[in-house]
Structure formats: structure tokens, C-alpha cells
Amino acid sequence: MVDVTMNRQGRRVLFKHGSVLKTVVLALLIALIVLPLLRTVLFTLQPDTIKAWSDVLTGRLSTNLFYKPLGNTLLIGVVVATGCVFLGGFLAWLVVMTNVPFRKTIGVMATLPFMIPSFAAALAWGALFRNDRVGGQVGWLQGMGLDIPDWLAWGITPTLIVLTLHYFSLAFTIIAAALATVNSDLVEAAQIAGAKGGRILMGIILPVTTPALVAAGSLCFAGAVSNFATPALLGLPVRMQTLSTRLFGMIEVGQVGRGYVIGILLVLISGAFLWAGNRIVSGRRSYATITGKGGRAKRLDLRGARWPLCALAMVALVSSTVLPVVILSASSFAPSSANLFSNWTLHYWVGLSSQSIAQGIPGIVHNEDIVRALSVTLALGLAVALAGMLVGLLTSYTTARFRKGWMSAVITQVSFLPLLVPGIAFGAAYIAYLGAPIGPFPALYGTFALLVIAGTAYLLPFSVQTGRAVIQQVGGELEESARLTGASFARRLSAITVPLAIRGLTAGGILIFVKIIRDLSLVVLLFTPTMPVLSVLAYRYASEGFGQFANAITVVILFISIAASLIANWLQAKSQPWLKN
Structure with a gap:
């Protein structure tokens, strides 16, 4: 009888802790994902900006603002x-x-x-x-x-x-x-x-x-x-516009209301097609194709x-993998892309400032803007990876250990909501959300904190998916035993769950690191000269006609991405099933 009473009390304590954890996680997800999107919608409904909807959808400029980009x-x-x-x-x-x-x-x-x-x-x-x-x-x-x-x-x-x-x-x-x-x-x-x-x-x-x-x-x-x-x-050099480039252009020239409207419509279009695909399936x-019988069939001859x-x-495969890397590497050494494989120079990598070449821009090793962008990009990747691992672990732990209840279902749906939001629209939402002061909190536009928060929220689906995979591999009875001995939630998480799942969590963190350092669409609107990142610098140099610098920066990003991806694959130590036989 005493054992039964203790078990009931344990379940009540577990339920109470689960409710508290669900509430905390849901509040965090609402702050990271729901509020930025809601703030964007509310911004376009203000008296001085609501006209942006008619300008985009029915105004005399709507064809160029929306319908032609929509068609493309x-x-x-x-x-x-x-x-x-x-x-x-x-x-x-x-x-x-x-x-x-x-x-x-x-x-x-x-x-x-x-x-x-x-x-x-x-x-x-x-x-x-x-x-x-x-x-x-x-x-x-x-x-x-x-x-x-x-x-x-x-x-x-x-x-x-x-x-x-x-x-x-x-x-x-x-x-x-x-x-x-x-x-x-x-x-x-x-x-x-x-x-x-x-x-x-x-x-x-x-x-x-x-x-x-x-x-x-x-x-x-x-x-x-x-x-x-x-x-x-x-496309932009020949005035071919898409919704993403039109959104960027509107915000760049200060027409923020129109830009946010285009962003909202882009989210709806992307989400509608993903929803339709899910409905079809x-x-x-x-x-059902997996049963209790059958082995691998003989391969088709x-x-x-x-x-x-x-x-x-x-x-x-060579056109999509090897060739771009070869072309970019060669172009970073060639004085002109017209002579891609001749008269190579190291100036774009290690050269000092000289008015006789590249309008006096020094090579990337001596370029203070690029060196600073490299440090900011690496710091951003590490910060987003760590923050993503933490938030993803808490979210996946909540949904894996406390599955019952409406809050778990809401947490799951909200955590994957960023998949429906294009990166550039998500960046625009964070400008509307944290670009201006909120009560006692200062504006974060142009700060490292904004990049980290936006990157963490945008890549949350990937961190949650990784966390869910590793959490489900850790037996719940281990934590239950620790809980019965009086171990707190933080103690159980740090002493049992994280150590046992560290390889999978680290691999997921590295993948998040790779995604954020090579991302352009999310950060292109959050970029400022005081907080540069490599991907946006590469785009800026390419747009201004300095292709060699853009390509050299891109090679650096490629090197970091591929090296980190190989480390992640090694940590995961999982072979693709189609490569085993």
C-alpha cells in the first residue's frame, strides 16, 4: 500500500514538473517564433501602414510590386x-x-x-x-x-x-x-x-x-x-524580380510596410504548398511497405x-559539386574571370592595398572588414549552435517525455513553424519585432544579439528534430530512478540525458553551425556595417563587381562548411541504409 501511494505521488510530482516545463518551453517558443510573425502582421494593420496592402495587391504599381514577381x-x-x-x-x-x-x-x-x-x-x-x-x-x-x-x-x-x-x-x-x-x-x-x-x-x-x-x-x-x-x-541585374528579391528591395529603400506585406504573402504561399503536399499524402x-517478411531484392541489372x-x-553530380568549387577557387586567383586559368595572383587573398588593382581593396587576410566578418560569423555559428542545442533539447525533451496534453501538441506545431517561413521573411519579421524598443528593452537592430536570437529561432526545427532523435534513445527509466533518489530536473538533465546523448547533440549543433554560417536569406536584412557576416559580404562584393573577393570569401565559407559537415557525419557514425549493400 505504501509503494502504491509513493508511485501515485511520484506520478503527481512528475505531472506537475511536466506542466511547469511545458509552460516554460511554450512561452519561450511563442517569444521566439509566434510574436515576431504576429508583430509583422500587426505592423501592416496600423493606420499609417495599412495602405500598403492595397498598394501591393490592387494599386497601380501592384503588377510590378507583386504580380510579376509572384509569377516568376x-x-x-x-x-x-x-x-x-x-x-x-x-x-x-x-x-x-x-x-x-x-x-x-x-x-x-x-x-x-x-x-x-x-x-x-x-x-x-x-x-x-x-x-x-x-x-x-x-x-x-x-x-x-x-x-x-x-x-x-x-x-x-x-x-x-x-x-x-x-x-x-x-x-x-x-x-x-x-x-x-x-x-x-x-x-x-x-x-x-x-x-x-x-x-x-x-x-x-x-x-x-x-x-x-x-x-x-x-x-x-x-x-x-x-x-x-x-x-x-x-536576376536582379536584368530586373527579374521574385517575391524574395522584391521584399529585400522594399525594405532596403525604406518602404517597410510594403516589404512586410510581401513577406506575409510569401509565407502564406510557401505554407499553402507545404500544407497541400501534406494533405495529399x-x-x-x-x-505500407515494411512487413515482417522479406529481404533485400536482387538489384535491377x-x-x-x-x-x-x-x-x-x-x-x-560533378556539375553541382566539383565544378562550382573549382571555378570559385580559380576565380579567387584570376585577375579577370575572362582569363580564369591564367595570370593567377595571390592579391585577393594576401595582397596589400594597391591602387593599381581592385581599386585599392586589400586581400582578405589584410581586409579588416572581412577579418571582422569572419570572427563575427564564427562567433554567430557557435552561439546559434549552443543556443539551438539548449532550446532544442528542452523542447524535444518536453515532447518526448510528456507526450499527453494539448500543450505538447502545440509545442510540436510551433517548434516546426519556421519551416513554413522563408528566411528573408523571417529576417523581416525580426526587424519588426526587435528592431525598435519594446517597453524598457532597447532596440536590437545592428547587434550581435539580434543575429543570435533570429538564427536560433529560424533553425529551431533542425535542433528539435536532432534533440528528439537522441532523447528517444535514452531510456526514461534512468531518469525515473534518479528522480526517486531526489535528483532535480537540472541534475537529471546534466548528469544523465546530456552525457548519454552528447554525440548526437554535438552533431546536430555542428549542422546548425553550418546552416547559419552559409545562410544569406535570413541575415541579409539583419546585416549592418558594425555587425558584418561573411555571406552578406560575399553578396555585396559580387553586386559591386568585385567577383574575386566574393569568390574568395565563398571558398572560405565552403571550407568551413565542408569541414564541419564531415565532423558531424563522423560523430553521427550512421551509414545511409542504401550504401550498406
């Missing part, structure tokens, strides 16, 4: 999502289900493009294909004497190509994971019945991987419509097509 944005989203599903799905099918040569190499290379910032690929494209339409230096191909047409050098076509080559790795990862779970019995039965590879693909594999295809397409669409760097670098329930398909895959 939707075109980019649909084409890029379609291209990513086809290219990522093709590579996933090769790696998971066929006997294509160099499967492991293809699988590893297919995951790399998403680690490379999209503005790096856009800069590399300009170094190759830029023509003389907008003045300044021309690209390597034009320098070789080739006549590069405007449609290939600028505008919608290069934007579509660059974004597809950037986001297809996201589709590959999702589709490959789904293909790895396809029931082998289904494929083997079809093979025994004499079905050809094409019939198996269309009749079995595609139907059962529909959720993955829809999810991949939705995420690639959301990423493409919210991307700022690529359309800004390849949740509307059907006949996708491509026969004479093995090497041609391998070559086709390698062309896409």
Missing part, C-alpha cells in the same frame, strides 16, 4: 521542384535499386550539393557564363570568344538550373530513404512474373514511394520560392545501360 516565384518553385524530384529520384533509384557502377560514390556525391550555399553556385555560374550585357567583367566562356546569349547568362533560365542543382540533393535524401524500405517481396514477385524494369518502376516503386515524392517536391518548392541569393545575383493510407547511366549521373 511560382514558375521557379514549380520547375525547380519538378526537376529536383526527377533528378533526385533518378539518382536515388540508381543508388538503391540498380547495379550501377560506383553506387557508393554517387550516393555520397548526391548529398553534397545542399551543403554548398546556393550563392556559391550562382557565383560560379556567373564566372563561367556572364556576358557583357550589364557591363563589368565577362565570364570565362565569353573570354574564350564564345557568344553567350542573354537568356543563358542572366534571368530565369540560369536561376532554374542553379536552384535545381542545389536542391536536388534534398529530394535524393528523402526518396532514397523511401526506396530503401520498398518491400522486396513485391519486386521479386514482379521479377519472377517476368515484369520488365520499366513496368516494376511504374507499377510498384512509384506508387509506394508517393509520400516521399510529394514531400521532396513540397520541400524543394518551398526552398526555391524563398531563395534570395540566386535570383538576386542572376495524408489523404491515402495504403503506403542495367546491362548495357550501366555505364551510360553512370556517366549521366556523374555529369550532374
